[in-house]
Amino acid sequence: MTVFKMTFLASSFALLAACGGSDKIDGSTEAKFAASMTSISQNIDIAKKDEFDRSLSVVRASYGSDRAGMAKALDGKDADAVIALSAAISKAQAEKELAEAKVAQAKHLARARVELAEHKQKLEELKAHRLATGENGGEPSKLELMISDYMPAREKAVSNLEKMTPEQYKSADKNGIGYMELP
Incomplete structure (x- = not known):
């Protein structure tokens, strides 16, 4: 038994x-x-x-x-292998997002440099026209003043885009880069 x-x-x-x-x-x-x-x-x-x-x-x-x-x-x-797979997927996604942020930052910087150069040129043209014609009693026009007021933000945007890391760019407010204070 x-x-x-x-x-x-x-x-x-x-x-x-x-x-x-x-x-x-x-x-x-x-x-x-x-x-x-x-x-x-x-x-x-x-x-x-x-x-x-x-x-x-x-x-x-x-x-x-x-x-x-x-x-x-x-x-x-098993459960451990699923957790490891998830970590690998997350790491790959983070690396992809960082690479995409780096490309987007480079494009943004190139665009910001072009816009800055265009605005500087426009400002010079307006100033030269004003001085040559005596228009507005020699005083800057509203357009000239407006462009002049935005120049520091455009210059700061270029400077910040040059300095920031892709991680900072990824989480930054893209419209406020010209007003950010970087550490």
Whole structure:
């Protein structure tokens, strides 16, 4: 009888191990994928559950509506591997955003330099016209005063764009760069 109990107990443990409790995602079918995700989420340590859920959100967002692609990417992964994949995705997204910010900053700087040069030229033309014609009693016109008033902000925008890092540019108010005080 003892041998029978031992055999029964051993086979019960083997059956339990085979049927459930797998801590890996099975992406072979939609049903198995959903069941394995639920199983991991329910069986994971409470301290790691929030991190796992956040990681799944990152992975889901990166795959969008391509659920099959996500299932394939997660197939065979455990919770730690999902968290690591999420970290890699987040890092790649941050690097991409930084590269995009660097390109946008360079374009913005080039545009700001052109606008500054154009406004300086326009200001000189208005001043030369005013002095040559004696128009407005020799006093600057409203347009000349307006352009002159905006010159410091345009110069500061160019200066700030030259000094700021791509990280600063990424989070900056693009319309207020000429009024910012950089550290």
